[in-house]
Amino acid sequence: MFDLGYYKKLGLEEIAAKVTDGERLSIADGEKLFACPDVTAVGSLAHLVRTRRNGDKAYYVVNRHINYSNVCVNGCRFCAFSRKKGDPLSFELSEEQILEKVQANDNGLTEIHVVGGCHPELPFSYFEGLIGRIRELKPDTIIKAFTAVEIAHFAKNEGISVAEVLARLKAAGVRMLPGGGAEVFSERVRELLCPEKLPAAGWLEVMRQAHAMGLKSNATMLYGHIETLRERLEHLVALRELQDETGGFVCFIPLAFQPENTGLGKMQPTTGIDDLKTIAVSRLMLDNIPHIKAYWVMLTVKLAQTALYFGADDFDGTVVEEKIGHMAGAKSQQGMTRSEIEGIIREAGFRPVQRDSLFNAVNGAVVSC
Ligand code: V47
Ligand code: SF4
Numbered sequence: 001m002f003d004l005g006y007y008k009k010l011g012l013e014e015i016a017a018k019v020t021d022g023e024r025l026s027i028a029d030g031e032k033l034f035a036c037p038d039v040t041a042v043g044s045l046a047h048l049v050r051t052r053r054n055g056d057k058a059y060y061v062v063n064r065h066i067n068y069s070n071v072c073v074n075g076c077r078f079c080a081f082s083r084k085k086g087d088p089l090s091f092e093l094s095e096e097q098i099l100e101k102v103q104a105n106d107n108g109l110t111e112i113h114v115v116g117g118c119h120p121e122l123p124f125s126y127f128e129g130l131i132g133r134i135r136e137l138k139p140d141t142i143i144k145a146f147t148a149v150e151i152a153h154f155a156k157n158e159g160i161s162v163a164e165v166l167a168r169l170k171a172a173g174v175r176m177l178p179g180g181g182a183e184v185f186s187e188r189v190r191e192l193l194c195p196e197k198l199p200a201a202g203w204l205e206v207m208r209q210a211h212a213m214g215l216k217s218n219a220t221m222l223y224g225h226i227e228t229l230r231e232r233l234e235h236l237v238a239l240r241e242l243q244d245e246t247g248g249f250v251c252f253i254p255l256a257f258q259p260e261n262t263g264l265g266k267m268q269p270t271t272g273i274d275d276l277k278t279i280a281v282s283r284l285m286l287d288n289i290p291h292i293k294a295y296w297v298m299l300t301v302k303l304a305q306t307a308l309y310f311g312a313d314d315f316d317g318t319v320v321e322e323k324i325g326h327m328a329g330a331k332s333q334q335g336m337t338r339s340e341i342e343g344i345i346r347e348a349g350f351r352p353v354q355r356d357s358l359f360n361a362v363n364g365a366v367v368s369c
Helices: 004-009 013-021 027-035 039-054 095-103 124-137 148-158 162-172 187-193 200-212 229-246 272-285 301-307 338-347
Strands: 057-061 063-067 111-115 142-145 174-177 216-223 249-256 314-317 351-354
Touching: 004 013, 013 027, 013 039, 027 229, 027 272, 039 057, 039 272, 057 338, 063 095, 095 124, 111 124, 124 142, 124 148, 124 162, 148 162, 148 200, 162 174, 162 200, 200 216, 200 229, 216 229, 216 272, 229 249, 229 272, 249 272, 272 301, 301 338, 314 338, 338 351
Parallel strands: 057 314, 057 351, 063 111, 111 142, 142 174, 174 216, 216 249
Antiparallel strands: none
């Protein structure tokens, strides 16, 4: 299938052979892929893996994001979303406001994605009650709520274990955890950018416990700031190792860093080549995670469309309202309609498949937004 002579010229013949034989890649292999000057050569290998796993399908979800508050005790330097309590730009949505959003323009919503800052005062019972109320209103919609960082924060604030937080949220109606808050696992980077945040081992442990309880999750990596390529690869390998143990990750989401209004505001945004290579290398390294998301909010719709040829098989969703990327200067639109997403996927030559949060196909959808 490949012109092996060309891969030989690039010094990638062994990696190409491993990929075609389905063998696991090492960190050194990942470094070679990042160093390769021909992004299409790396992309073709990732496309082979993507096609082997998902054929010509490109998934999307009809979802809505809700950020309950931007008040956060952590103050990560890469974050433009969070504010300290009392800041004029801080917000806390009331339960009524959140429930209004849940019910507004339900165009066949199958997922509600609820995340926020680590609020110093809101009691855990508030979140339990909120999830219960959402479930009452939308019993058939999957509630994907609270990053591992928020889960650990609830446990610490309430003086209870992570296991208890997870069990009570599951009982209230949380069906899955989003993948945020992982950033990059490197201690060096975290010390410089987010020293107050749950450490890498804590993030992985929350996910381990969630998966053991039958809660699936996604995983992310925030790239394009001060991390090295090796640190990106170490992050991917840590996720791969946990996935070997639990099998609980459904989808991996590389998040392109948006620098505006952050403590790293002088940095340049990621380039298209870096975005495509990172998606392709992620697809190749994460041989045990079924799906890779091209998150159009951070990538732009045009690059997310292109990424479908570089290892990505998921386009995320309708989203409706997005704050974390847009407050940091993301240039994408706020939300997309189902027909816009389907058109973008079809034009790229793939078959759009509406999915739920767990990647089950949603059949007979009668909606049009
Ligand atoms: O946790 C913060 C990151 C995450 C910036 O699981 C930034 O399905 C870019 O996790 N530039 C939130 N990223 C987004 C997220 C997510 C999105 C879509 C789907 C899913 C899923 C998860 O964004 C945060 C943080 O890691 N982030 N600041 C920034 N300036
Ligand atoms: Fe808080 Fe999350 Fe922003 Fe960090 S990235 S400051 S934890 S909201």
